[in-house]
Amino acid sequence: MKQPANVLHLTLVVALGGLLFGYDTAVISGATEALQTYFSLDAAELGFAASSALIGCVIGAIFAGGLSARYGRRGALIIAALLFLISAIGSAIPENYWVFILYRVIGGVGVGIASMVSPMYIAEVAPPQRRGSLVSCNQFAIIFGMLVVYFVNYGIAQLGSEIWLNTMGWRLMFGSEVLPAGIFLLLLFTVPETPRWLAMQGRHQEARTLLKAVNKGADIESQWQDIQVSLQEKTTGGIVSKGLLGVLIIGIMLSVLQQVTGINVFLYYAPTILKGFSESSIDIALLQTILVGAVNLTFTVVAIFTVDRFGRRPLMMIGAGIMAISMLAIGTAAYMNAIGGYLLVFVLGYIAAFALSLGPVTWVLLSEIFPNSVRSKALSIAVFAQWFANFVVSQTFPMMNDHSSWLYQTYNGGFPFWLYGVMGIFTVYFVYRWVPETKGKSLEQLESLWTPAEVKGKAEYV
Known part of the structure; x- marks a missing residue:
């Protein structure tokens, strides 16, 4: 076995899976109008083109556990890299709308696999005292991938006219993913399997x-x-039969709470929301890219340097609390019709708090709380729940924010923000009541936290 240079080398290579996660998810943002023109899409077809990759994400999450258990963590990532390559090439060449959808779903499967396996790989090779910061690097890579593709899309859009963009430019946007996917695939052959596997x-x-x-x-x-x-514990058998239903529920709840506190409302609908906060003539799309993206990236770096120092629980509770306050403030301002540019402070505060807590730290916890014998299966279930919750939040926000809906007319648009704020408060309670501190412990030492006596009551915070 060829020895790696060090754990940082392994982390940086595997975190490219996170970068491609962000790249593949965001690449369509610069091509929606061109796709609508080229394929003559109505609103429903355009919406499906934008969200079709999410179907693949759910499929990928379902199969990621079995793939990583059978073929290894590196083997599963190689499969994800190949899917990214196939999707990049296929999405760039179709003349038919449904062929394009097929390749976007294929890319989504790659995202679903990478979203689970990349943090798991890093957790299984990282020294206990550095595991939190190294796993958080994967979240940094996801956000960085989104920012990179924003600028790639912008650069491609400047290469020709609007007519050129509608016929050829959008193809280059999707095809540009070939480069990072190819690099990821090649570099995976420089890393070994994890010691646990x-x-x-x-x-x-x-x-x-x-x-x-x-x-x-x-x-x-x-x-x-x-x-x-x-x-020595058998790797066969179900999670329930091993008495680990409690930790599985905790993992599922962490995944769901990361989504139902509303993060994707701002990531997906920020231009619409920000435009409603102010009559400013500032380019809302640029504001989203620079401010929201920069704050997200900056505070993810803060999390990388603090998660192993202060621990998972403090970051999660402080972050969720700030997110809740920000959402409740936004909802109250909307209800009272006190909308103004000052609310951008609460939006950026919310983004900063998420980037410091639920964004990276949820992935840290998910990658380390499950015992070796069930990690692949349990993490696959938790990540599936996360993608499903992502879908539900993304689909229900436009419905709750529809100006003709009863909810909007009754609460003047404040209801969804109040709902996400309440979920933030519940997250603080849930972490305090059920999530143990895991910093500085080996993955095997953490297994002792999930004895039947402890999962029945409050987790032991040691």
Whole structure:
């Protein structure tokens, strides 16, 4: 086995899966008008073109657990990279609307796989004292991928006329993903499998050697013994039969709460929302890209440097609390018709709080709370729940914000923001009541948190 340079090398390579997650999700943002013109789409068809990748994300999340268990974490990421490549090429060449949809779904499957496997891989190779910051790098990569594709789309749009953009330019936007996908695929062959997966396959010498390589200068004997003990538990059988239903519910709730606190409302509908806050002539799309994107990226970096110092629970509770206050303030201002540019402060405060907490830290917790024997299956279920919640929030916000709806007319547009604010308050309580602190512990030490006695009541915060 070729030894990697260090754990940072492994993290940076695997985090490219997160970058492609963000790139593939956001690439369509610059091509919607061109697609509508080229394929002569009505509003429903355009909406489906924009959201079709989400179908693939759900499918990818369902199969990611089985793929990563059977073919390995690296093997599953290689499959995701190939799907990204196929989608990039296929989305750039179709003459038929439904062919385009097919390739967008294929790309979504890649996103669904990468969204689960990338943080899991990083968690399984990271030293316990650095695991939080290294897994958070994947969230940074997702946001960075979104920002990169915004500028790529803008650059391509400047290459020709509007007619050229409607016939050829949009193809270059989707085709541009070939470059990062190809780099990701090639670099995956420079990284090994994770020590946990190798040990589960009985390849103990390789697993031990790799564990020593990524924990340079540290005594790995106790950690290796913990891995050996954890492997004595059979890897067959269901999650419920292992008495782990409690931790699975916690994982599902973390995934769902990340979405139902409203983040994708701002990521997907920010131009509409910001335009309603002010009569300013500022280019709303540019405002979204620069302000929301920059704040998101900046505070994700803050999370990377604080999650292993302050712990998961404080960041989650403080962040969710600020998100709740921001949403309740926005909803109240809308209800009282006190709309103004000052609300941008609450929007950016909400984005900053999410980037510091529920954005990266949820993925950190999901990647580390599940025991070795069920990690692939359990994480796959939790990520499926996350994509499903994403879909529900994305579909219901326009309905609640429809000016002709009873909810909008009764609460003057404030109801959905109040709802997300209440979910933020519930998130604070849920984390306080049920989520244990996990910083500084090995993945195997965390397994002891989920004994039947503890999951029945309040988790032990040690």
